Amino acid sequence: MKRFERHTRLDIAIHWGNAALWLLLMLTGLGLIKAEYNPLGGWYPALLRAMFGGGGGLLLAHEILGGLWILCLLLYLGQNPRGAAFFLRQVFAVDLARDVLWMVKKMVLMTLGPKPLKMIGLSTDLPPQGFYNMGQKAFAQAAVAGGFGLALTGLIMVWSQIGLGAESTWLVSWAILLHWIFAGLTFAGLLVHVYMAAVNPEERPGFRSMFTGWVPEDYAEHHHALWHAEVREQLPDERGIVPQRLGDRE
Template structure:
């Protein structure tokens, strides 16, 4: 009997001990939460901490820049990139449905005029293919978590974003090479001329109704629309390449935190602009202009296309004897 009483006493003592420990722990947790709240308030007020870090940011416990960039990314940059890609596609589909495409008057002549060298065609695709892949993967990295992730599983999302990051990093280098070659080699044919203003006033003659119908403004080797795209690509390609290098090789350039965040914002803004222009360029070359895509496939264009869309250039090569047909 004494043995049973002794065991019961031990059990009661253990029960009281556990209860007291839980009570003390709850008070400790409550006090700890209050302390954490006070610390957080002090940090927000600008209190500095002391660590063993030797970084220039060792006394900055809260990075408020990151918070602002995250809000900018989710509220403005991500929707803007989505709009630049899908919005421009929708606009062009509707425009073509209402307006139709630019037909060649009299149809194809069957005579192909030399326009681009094989090297020019190669560097065009060297820049174009990586550019398209960078747009798609950049869309995933910048806007994917807001527009795609909620609708797919975590496993698929993690694999998708990992693949996008790898492709984005790899395609950055050929894109920059293509951008540099095109910018340097093609700039001489992209200088603005006075007749470009008339081209812009009638939208290049691509409108098939109203006072614009049947207009075929003068254009040299490149028309005003192509020149606008070229210089947008040259300027914002430079920004996106420079900022991309800082983001791709942080250990090499060792940018400050502020510079890295600025590079991230400039990279995203430039990507949005290039994406919008790229959609316009693609539609104009493949759908809107009958016979236009042939130029960047073989380097030759139909004689009717040359005289209708680039009449000043066509007249020039006829006069100076550089006109060459495909045999």
């Protein structure tokens, strides 16, 4: 069976690096929300702060992790601008009719099953999808926007500690609110993403590809028909994998 390259090694590295840092940022960030406002309650910030020798240590750790994360993304962008551009184009290219219908049907099918669709006279067929399906796109969009927002508001908060004057605290105040909201939004998306990509058995080949870099042809065909149609005629390389060849798609 033909194998199709979905992720380069750099893509894989950045994905898992990003995932790891997000996890740590989330864990440390949650600890920075004081007990009264903490969705986990008081025990969690108390535990985290104790682990880091106080809230200050935790804050510093969160800031270092945040800085590292931003640095990694910038390095990736510098290393692979074309890949990044491809990713963004794919993610933000939404065919309203096809993609929204896919999204709605998929959501209903995954949670309630085919019956509701049949009841209102819709087929359970899903519109074909490109390199990313609409679910992936939606999460990626949330991740990109949320990530950008988190980075920006995070930087404002760091800036507050090293440079901003008292007259600019309004900015910091708003940054806190937005950081919170962005973190919440991305976390909500992340919940679905983790289930869909890692837990849901149907996506196993996709999950595997985040380690190996490739998917088998039947998976590509079934899950990303438009993409498969686009790349199936291409010849595999010496490993037997059809490369992404981003240049060709530009």
